[in-house]
Amino acid sequence: MKSSQTTALALFSGGLDSTLASRVVTSQGIKVVAVKFVTPFFGYELLAKKDDYIRKIKETASIELILKDVTIPYLEMLKDPAHGYGRNFNPCIDCKIFLLKEAKKMMQEFNASFLITGEVVGQRPMSQRRDTLRTIERESGCENILVRPLCAKNLQPTQAELNGLIDREQLLDFSGRNRKPQMQLAERFDITEYPSPAGGCILTDPILSLRIRNYYEEHEKIVPEDVLLLLLGRQFKFPSGGWLVVGRNKQENNRLESQKQPGDWMLRPDNFPGPTVILRYSQNDKELQLAASILVRYSKKAISVQGKFKILAEKDGKVISLDTVATQDNNYLSWQKK
Ligand code: SF4
Structure with a gap:
């Protein structure tokens, strides 16, 4: 059992992968604080029922959760993401870099030794390719502090593993688009309620993202209240x-x-x-x-x-x-x- 001093901060989307990643780490006796970042494009409605949502995640997935609204800096990032947009107005690579940077800033507050995400190498065409995963950790400044528990065995050992903060042997080797291993792991952890993968980001919605893109093209100053109204x-x-x-x-x-x-x-x-x-x-x-x-x-x-x-x-x-x-x-x- 690890010392109760070891804490990891997890990026939590609400989906199965980030839930499992958190559980894999807590199963090693490590304390996990999961942070769900919200913006008008994902998770925003949860702000109105914050306590209920936090309680629900605790009950259904045994995860300690906090919600953090990052609307203002996110809207700025969306103006000109260095890695561009995906099929719609989704800046997936810059979004991940941005959220990791935000999480990194919170590590001290929670005395966290490392970060975790639910990413799986090869699962998504653009943002979860092996080289992209490396770009994301490098550009977010998280090279030495980011563990991806679901596919760790397919990646180079991280500092947290090398320093013995987390046992690499108990981490996983998932890869690709097959969801079966996740389903089986969910069963093992007795997790029965989870949303479908990749759902829920408005920036990938063809109609709404077009509205947002048009608004960005026509306005220099991006007003959060306008973005909310656009939706x-x-x-x-x-x-x-x-x-x-x-x-x-x-x-x-x-x-x-x-x-x-x-x-x-x-x-x-x-x-x-x-x-x-x-x-x-x-x-x-x-x-x-x-x-x-x-x-x-x-x-x-x-x-x-x-x-x-x-x-x-x-x-x-x-x-x-x-x-x-x-x-x-x-x-x-x-x-x-x-
Ligand atoms: S789908 Fe949306 S939330 Fe997910 S990485 Fe892309 S932009 Fe970010």
């Missing part, structure tokens, strides 16, 4: 500068309400069922009227009948009532159809 609803950009987002269901309507910022108009139907909409960066009343018309257009009930509809529009505590009809006007642009 919701139907999106329209008015030629005169306003940006309209229309909720597509009750859940999105609620999320839109929570995204409202000073200076935003929030419009809601008054006398009929329909979506919530946010109008941002609007400088003129015409856009407000157009926003109201679009709201009506996306109310199934309203467009099935003729007449005027009342809409409540609120901005910075001021509420006004608008009478409107559904728009027949296509003089607005979807964010994606430039």
Whole structure:
């Protein structure tokens, strides 16, 4: 049994591999603190239910977890990742380098002797090739402190192994895309609940990542509140500068309400069922009227009948009532159809 002084800091994605990597190390008697980094593109929704999530991971995977929001520096990194983007707007290599650098900064706070990840050599075409794994550890400054427990036996021994902090013999030799060894190991550890691999990063989503890419191309200053808004609803950009987002269901309507910022108009139907909409960066009343018309257009009930509809529009505590009809006007642009 290792001394209780030895602590490892694990990069935890919530997926099976990082769960197993943590368990392989704790099974050697080493304390593991797992950190789940969150950004608007992965894990962000967990911030609202942080305690429940941490408790769930403790119960289902026996892992001590902390969540850390790294939105601001991550959005900066996304502007110009040195290794470029993958198929969509996913900067996987720079993302891994970035997260390792962040984890390295936290080592002292947790008295951690080394870092661990759930990476498996050869599992992913771009970011888990052998040479890429080396690039990632070198460029993150983690060359001597990064252990990959699931494939360690396929890699050169790390300092942690050479110094006897962790027993290489008990580490694993997984490689490639076959998930069977992971499934078997999960069974051994009695882990039954885990998400499917590679799911969950919005930067790999073809539609949402295109919105984000367009936003990055059009803005020098990246505003986190804008990025969060980009991920919701139907999106329209008015030629005169306003940006309209229309909720597509009750859940999105609620999320839109929570995204409202000073200076935003929030419009809601008054006398009929329909979506919530946010109008941002609007400088003129015409856009407000157009926003109201679009709201009506996306109310199934309203467009099935003729007449005027009342809409409540609120901005910075001021509420006004608008009478409107559904728009027949296509003089607005979807964010994606430039
Ligand atoms: S898929 Fe997303 S979270 Fe995963 S490495 Fe790539 S950019 Fe990072």
